[in-house]
Amino acid sequence: MEIFIAAVIAMAVIGLVLGGVIGITARLFRVEVDPRIELVAELLPGANCGGCGKAGCADFAKSVVTGENPPGKCPVASREQVAAIAQALGIEAGATVKKVAVVLCGGDRNQEKVQTLYNGVSDCVSASLIAGGPKGCAYGCLGMGSCARACPFNAIEVVNGLAVVHPRLCVGCGACVETCPRHLIKLVPRAAKVHIYCSSPEKGAAKMKVCSVPCIACRKCVKAGEEEQFVIDGFKVSVNYDAASLVGTDILGRAKCPTGCLLSETGHLKIEAAQTGEVA
Amino acid sequence: MTPNNSSRPLTFKGGIHPSKDGKALSRAAAVREAPLLAEYQLIVQQNVGAPPELLVKAGDELKKGQLVAKAGGFVSVPLHSPTSGKVKEISRIPGPMGVPVQAVIIVADGNDEWGELMPPLDWKTAEPQAVRDRVRDAGIVGMGGAAFPTHVKLSPPPDKKIDCLILNGAECEPYLTADHRLMVEFPEKVLRGAALLGRALGVKDIFIGVEVNKPDAIEILSSQAAGFGVKIVALQVKYPQGAEKHLISAITGREVPTGGLPMDVGCVVQNVGSTAAAADAVLEGKPLIDRIVTVTGEPVKTPGNWRLKLGTPVAEAIRFAGGVTCEPGKVILGGPMMGFAQKSLEVTVMKNTSGILLMKKDDIIQYQSTACIRCGKCLDACPMNLQPGSLSAAIESEKFDLAAKNNVMDCVECGSCAYICPAHRPLVQHFRRAKAEIRNRSKK
Numbered sequence: 074m075e076i077f078i079a080a081v082i083a084m085a086v087i088g089l090v091l092g093g094v095i096g097i098t099a100r101l102f103r104v105e106v107d108p109r110i111e112l113v114a115e116l117l118p119g120a121n122c123g124g125c126g127k128a129g130c131a132d133f134a135k136s137v138v139t140g141e142n143p144p145g146k147c148p149v150a151s152r153e154q155v156a157a158i159a160q161a162l163g164i165e166a167g168a169t170v171k172k173v174a175v176v177l178c179g180g181d182r183n184q185e186k187v188q189t190l191y192n193g194v195s196d197c198v199s200a201s202l203i204a205g206g207p208k209g210c211a212y213g214c215l216g217m218g219s220c221a222r223a224c225p226f227n228a229i230e231v232v233n234g235l236a237v238v239h240p241r242l243c244v245g246c247g248a249c250v251e252t253c254p255r256h257l258i259k260l261v262p263r264a265a266k267v268h269i270y271c272s273s274p275e276k277g278a279a280k281m282k283v284c285s286v287p288c289i290a291c292r293k294c295v296k297a298g299e300e301e302q303f304v305i306d307g308f309k310v311s312v313n314y315d316a317a318s319l320v321g322t323d324i325l326g327r328a329k330c331p332t333g334c335l336l337s338e339t340g341h342l343k344i345e346a347a348q349t350g351e352v353a
Numbered sequence: 354m355t356p357n358n359s360s361r362p363l364t365f366k367g368g369i370h371p372s373k374d375g376k377a378l379s380r381a382a383a384v385r386e387a388p389l390l391a392e393y394q395l396i397v398q399q400n401v402g403a404p405p406e407l408l409v410k411a412g413d414e415l416k417k418g419q420l421v422a423k424a425g426g427f428v429s430v431p432l433h434s435p436t437s438g439k440v441k442e443i444s445r446i447p448g449p450m451g452v453p454v455q456a457v458i459i460v461a462d463g464n465d466e467w468g469e470l471m472p473p474l475d476w477k478t479a480e481p482q483a484v485r486d487r488v489r490d491a492g493i494v495g496m497g498g499a500a501f502p503t504h505v506k507l508s509p510p511p512d513k514k515i516d517c518l519i520l521n522g523a524e525c526e527p528y529l530t531a532d533h534r535l536m537v538e539f540p541e542k543v544l545r546g547a548a549l550l551g552r553a554l555g556v557k558d559i560f561i562g563v564e565v566n567k568p569d570a571i572e573i574l575s576s577q578a579a580g581f582g583v584k585i586v587a588l589q590v591k592y593p594q595g596a597e598k599h600l601i602s603a604i605t606g607r608e609v610p611t612g613g614l615p616m617d618v619g620c621v622v623q624n625v626g627s628t629a630a631a632a633d634a635v636l637e638g639k640p641l642i643d644r645i646v647t648v649t650g651e652p653v654k655t656p657g658n659w660r661l662k663l664g665t666p667v668a669e670a671i672r673f674a675g676g677v678t679c680e681p682g683k684v685i686l687g688g689p690m691m692g693f694a695q696k697s698l699e700v701t702v703m704k705n706t707s708g709i710l711l712m713k714k715d716d717i718i719q720y721q722s723t724a725c726i727r728c729g730k731c732l733d734a735c736p737m738n739l740q741p742g743s744l745s746a747a748i749e750s751e752k753f754d755l756a757a758k759n760n761v762m763d764c765v766e767c768g769s770c771a772y773i774c775p776a777h778r779p780l781v782q783h784f785r786r787a788k789a790e791i792r793n794r795s796k797k
Contacts, residue, residue, distance in 0.1 A: 188696040192721075194782050199785070202789060204451035204693060209696070211451060211453055
């Protein structure tokens with residue numbers, strides 16, 4: 074019985090002492106946490122995609138509260154969410170251009186010649202290390218879906234050996250951009266609806282050898298549109314995404330792109346879907 | 354210094370014995386001169402390191418051996434014209450790695466006329482610095498496949514004491530016989546080059562390692578070696594016997610530390626082809642503009658060895674060998690173990706093209722790789738003492754830090770593990786990916 078009482082007393086004393094120590098440390102080493110950080114974090118989408126350049130949503134919330142970033146820097150948050158955060162903090166929402174990713178290659182298995190049999194690791198970086206991958210074009214999409222696996226929003230689909238971004242699902246976080254060993258993925262303003270789906274700097278004839286939808290730099294689109302809406306770089310034309318007035322879908326009818334690399338983002342998806350028989 | 358325990362053929366730990374060595378196809382075929390072509394497509398960057406700076410433009414007249422590009426830095430070499438003629442254009446042609454590369458298209462004038470050669474140096478009195486400079490000016494690189502500029506290996510930093518030069522005549526890759534023929538037909542060139550490189554490095558011990566499947570080469574070199582102060586070492590037939598770290602281990606018993614270079618253990622390794630080219634450069638003043646290439650494989654009509662000018666398209670080289678008897682399934686530049694499969698026959702011969710190998714369709718098996726069964730065969734095969742099985746698992750789940758910790762950067766990409774793996778796992782490809790990713794990360 075005595076042992077029992079001694080044990081209870083000993084435990085009680087130890088408990089009290091440790092409780093006191095914890096209490097004192099908590100007071101001494103208290104960290105001030107701004108309650109607004111938690112508030113902002115709750116209002117953010119919570120995707121932790123890293124598209125803002127911060128380690129995650131909590132980190133971004135902190136940077137918003139400290140004024141380092143405007144709430145609009147979050148690529149995922151809708152306009153309403155951004156407005157709600159701005160209102161809660163009583164600051165400006167910050168105007169940002171909404172971006173979307175686009176894979177600038179149109180060479181799927183029907184369009185681009187597959188020149189070698191490849192049965193190695195199904196990963197774009199690995200494939201690009203072996204004779205530049207199985208496809209004929211050394212600048213085209215390898216179609217092994219490294220970008221699709223990196224996308225936290227499942228916005229990239231590999232259709233018939235070509236990575237295609239679904240603009241409705243893409244939030245423009247840019248997680249895919251770094252994964253592409255061919256550097257085909259660009260973050261472009263959401264307002265840009267027309268793209269030139271080719272990234273090869275080769276001569277037109279060399280491109281035509283390996284692909285049926287390359288940009289051959291015929292400049293029909295440049296003539297149909299305005300000069301500054303396009304960038305001409307050697308044997309490749311691309312849309313000037315920094316232009317004051319972005320090229321609109323109306324160019325498609327006027328330009329009559331002979332190879333079919335100038336496409337609207339929806340037109341591109343439709344073609345992809347039709348080829349695989351997914352759309353009735 | 355004498356090689357350890359020299360009564361038996363020497364070797365290293367690990368490695369494999371490829372079941373089909375294919376050397377019989379071309380080992381007896383003497384080196385033939387290739388006929389002059391109408392056009393050569395000279396790839397500009399033929400060396401590891403800085404790309405050379407182009408000195409010519411379309412329309413320029415060239416003499417054989419004239420400078421086409423100058424070295425773009427210390428780790429870089431100049432490039433010379435393989436024949437006399439005119440530059441048609443500077444263009445882009447399919448490269449050996451599957452990516453288009455810059456090339457100088459030279460239309461031959463048919464005279465094949467030498468321009469001004471560099472002054473020959475005396476073989477007995479050439480100063481070490483003069484030899485090094487000449488090797489650099491002649492554009493000599495590692496002709497076994499690595500294409501690393503030879504003069505850089507001849508100029509070790511002063512704190513590294515070099516006491517041993519090893520020449521690689523192992524030619525452990527199946528099918529290739531270019532170095533074999535070189536040693537048999539031009540033994541004096543190899544030995545003179547060996548002595549010159551040894552002088553450039555200031556070393557007394559010069560070894561030529563040759564696998565015992567080339568008894569004629571060992572015999573002919575041994576009979577002349579004494580006069581040049583060179584020792585011939587017989588090596589066991591095993592792949593990758595010719596990898597420099599394994600050659601050092603076999604001949605001297607020294608082990609190159611992880612992440613280190615042969616110079617860390619006082620050794621320099623050079624290919625016999627580069628050595629012979631160095632002899633040509635020093636004693637005759639000739640730059641490196643051609644090389645011995647084995648054109649071989651079962652589909653080739655008359656497999657053999659040719660002296661091909663740099664810039665010779667692979668398709669032409671196959672034509673020299675009489676064309677093909679059946680449709681090949683694969684065309685490889687180099688040997689079957691470490692060579693690169695090609696998707697275009699427009700690729701041209703470079704300084705490091707040791708062979709053009711065609712394989713039959715039946716020999717190309719499209720394996721289905723399965724999960725690792727932990728049999729441990731790769732552990733025994735790996736000459737670098739790595740753990741290919743667990744490394745590949747780490748890389749498959751993209752744990753590159755773990756792979757780096759387990760020394761994936763030490764992998765020499767010899768392919769022994771992938772060759773032996775009963776689950777047909779693409780192990781080397783995983784390692785190449787990991788090495789690329791780790792290098793990218795350290796750059797950032």
